[in-house]
Amino acid sequence: MGVGDVSKRILLGRKLRSSQLGETLLPKRIALPVFASDALSSVAYAPDEILIMLSLAGASAYTYSWQVGVAVAVVMAVVIASYRQTVQAYPSGGGDYEVARTNLGEKAGTTVASALLIDYVLTVAVSISAGAQYAAAALPVLSGHEGAVAAGLVAFVAALNLRGVRESRAIFAAPTYLFMLAMGAMVVVGAVRWWSGNLPRAASADITIVPHEGLEGPLTTLALVFLLARAFSSGCVALTGVEAVSTGVPAFRRPKARNAGTTLLLLGLIAVTMMLSVIILAREIGVRIVDPSDRDRLFLDGAPVPEDYDLDTLISQIAESVFSGFPPGFYFTVTVTAVILLFAANTAFNGFPVLGSILARDGYAPRAFGSRGDRLAYSNGIVALAALAIVLIWAFDAEVTRLIQLYIVGVFVSFTLSQLGMVRHWTRALAEERDAAERHRMMRARVLNAVGLTMTSLVLVVVVVTKFLAGAWITILAITFFYVVMQAIRTHYDRVSAELAADEEDKVLPTRVHAMVLVSKLHKPTLRALAFAKATRPNALEGVYVATDGRATSALMAEWDERDIDLPLKVLHSPYRELIRPIVEYATEIRRANPRGVVAVYIPEYVVGRWWEQLLHNQTALRLKGRLLFQPGIMVISVPYQLQSSEAARERAYDDDTRVRPGDLRRGDVRDRR
Structure with a gap:
């Protein structure tokens, strides 16, 4: 259980199941002071x-x-x-x-x-x-x-x-x-x-x-x-x-x-x-x-x-x-x-x-x-x-x-x-x-x-x-x-309800799906995102890299060829060292060329187990998603990669859900938690 969960538990107490709502109903002797005070x-x-x-x-x-x-x-x-x-x-x-x-x-x-x-x-x-x-x-x-x-x-x-x-x-x-x-x-x-x-x-x-x-x-x-x-x-x-x-x-x-x-x-x-x-x-x-x-x-x-x-x-x-x-x-x-x-x-x-x-x-x-x-x-x-x-x-x-x-x-x-x-x-x-x-x-x-x-x-x-x-x-x-x-x-x-109402046009499939996987370097998160994107079988699939440094770009292209990745790598040059604008403009340009098609952007993301680690990762991805979500016809797909620290967080959550606490038997809250 994390620090936030512990503080919440101390302040608010143990969670109650929805089925326990009836237990909160008040008799008259309690309702009088509660509602008439x-x-x-x-x-x-x-x-x-x-x-x-x-x-x-x-x-x-x-x-x-x-x-x-x-x-x-x-x-x-x-x-x-x-x-x-x-x-x-x-x-x-x-x-x-x-x-x-x-x-x-x-x-x-x-x-x-x-x-x-x-x-x-x-x-x-x-x-x-x-x-x-x-x-x-x-x-x-x-x-x-x-x-x-x-x-x-x-x-x-x-x-x-x-x-x-x-x-x-x-x-x-x-x-x-x-x-x-x-x-x-x-x-x-x-x-x-x-x-x-x-x-x-x-x-x-x-x-x-x-x-x-x-x-x-x-x-x-x-x-x-x-x-x-x-x-x-x-x-x-x-x-x-x-x-x-x-x-x-x-x-x-x-x-x-x-x-x-x-x-x-x-x-x-x-x-x-x-x-x-x-x-x-x-x-x-x-x-x-x-x-x-x-x-x-x-x-x-x-x-x-x-x-x-x-x-x-x-x-x-x-x-x-x-x-x-x-x-x-x-x-x-x-x-x-x-x-x-x-x-x-x-x-x-x-x-x-x-x-x-x-x-x-x-x-x-x-x-x-x-x-x-x-x-x-x-x-x-x-x-x-x-x-x-x-x-x-x-x-x-x-x-x-x-x-x-x-x-x-x-x-x-x-x-x-x-x-x-x-x-x-x-x-x-x-x-x-x-x-x-x-x-x-x-x-x-x-x-x-x-x-x-x-x-x-x-x-x-x-x-x-x-x-x-x-x-x-x-x-x-x-x-x-x-x-x-x-x-x-x-x-x-x-x-919003009127806009979201389904009609016959919503059944029409896009004529084309152009998928792109964002690449920062060739590591496990990127390779997993490439494999996942390939499994969805889009009409077109490519890796996209934003070049802000010539030496790093050359090294990445060489490693791409060395690993014999059978997908094209699109390099977007950014003379002003911007990372988000080139991707948004490129995706928008592809969508404009095929208005009835869909652009799918796959973003590799780290899954971490500590709050301070979140501050050190995924910041660019969050800003990029915020920009892309406002672009029509562009789908954003997060591909998570769990770092080792995320395992500790998962175990804490599992222990919190399965641990038998004092009073659970009396409350009838003991069940099969395997």
Whole structure:
């Protein structure tokens, strides 16, 4: 096994056979944390964003926080109820993309796919960036380095996913359940202390927030509505991750649709309870929080807060107050919150590669996205998602509030088109269904999806209006860019398919085959290539040598005659010592003289066993093939000659395939390997 193979084995683990794909399917108890971690983790930043938007009018506007939270909860309940219909109707894993493409057409499907891809990238960027901020809250030494920390965490999560879900699912499940435990404990302890009247105030409760310019004094009705709309649109990030369950239905154990629907229901109940509890606790302990760029609006005892004053995240402040006198409770809550935010990105790492594979199947993404890696994961999609997320994190310096402005546009574009597609789906199904009970079920489902369409479209309008100048325009441009790229890829594949379609002309044999064997010197590789070319019985066969040195040319011609080779040797003189151009021009000239014929160029190549040996051989052959492949009517044939070092590489590969490893018998992976 080579160095590259060893490194890959350490990083990714042992290869899995295709027949083991069924072993990676998830039960509900594992699927819930794996697919719902994004939506659950939004509790760690959605309430923050609501309060940050309300703080533009000063701390007095926090009184509206619970109303905004209830509005977000209502939208989430409707969306989850609608998506339960989606997973029942489309359990194949296409999710919003399949619904829109099937019911609204190719363009709508591509639009949804573009929005979802952007959403997945932003999910990783936002979740990991929020996790880096919580890590900095627990470890002040990381403060100021959130971008680098977040980029490293993205790479870590990507590596876990490259190993495949079967091994990593326990890793992802544990933090989610611990986060639920921590939040539950914080809410229960906070409620008990609130009821008993000894719930401490937050450390930031004495801070005064100066309203943003233009929002001082009593707000007009229009200004208040716009402020609440901005807070509501920011709070709707709590809905992100819901669509990943519909995309990941194939990963569930049977019955897939029912298990996915149950997971969605549990996700909604837990997320809504957590979010509203956090908002209520924040109001009761007097938390103050603003955008990090608005620190100049914070005053303490009539003076601006010091430069080194740390305004921690919302859950950090709540945990510090609720668990006052019990530091382990605070550190446990902050730690598991940071970890769940880290692993919340796993929802996107499950959804993005699956969607990429479906797009590749339909011709809208490179075919490489449809191939499974050694661990049966869609490795290319995982790597692409990690790379895009890291670029975004660096561009926005891991600032969650700036990233949030880009976030939910794509989510609600896909939500809206998906709900519209589901309404049309049920309408078509009702036109064909005659059973009364089934028609009643379909009509009820259509009503649910119609309500979901109305609500998500209204939210989309609110999001675009309130966040367009704050950064939503970037997401709209990105969706447009992805749409154009995917349409271009589909056009390319369609054009190539049309060109490759077989017809009667493809059965016509060439009138003549002119074969040439490239000769550098008379050694074993050249003699083998000559023998192989002669065995194919072309109409004409010759050796071709490029002369760059007179003495070497004379020596080769003399040896050719001495060995009595019964083939002509064509010498191409190259006064400028070029090797590739004379061969290309000569082959092209022969082809031009006989347009219905074929020129076959045989190239002797060394087969080596070490990577560094490849750098010392075959470089001219590689460049020559690159030139000849673009010439019509010219065929390139490599004739390999195995050097001694290649035998060692072959034996390493054979040993790797036949060696019995620990655990093979238990896994049923022992077979006849002779």
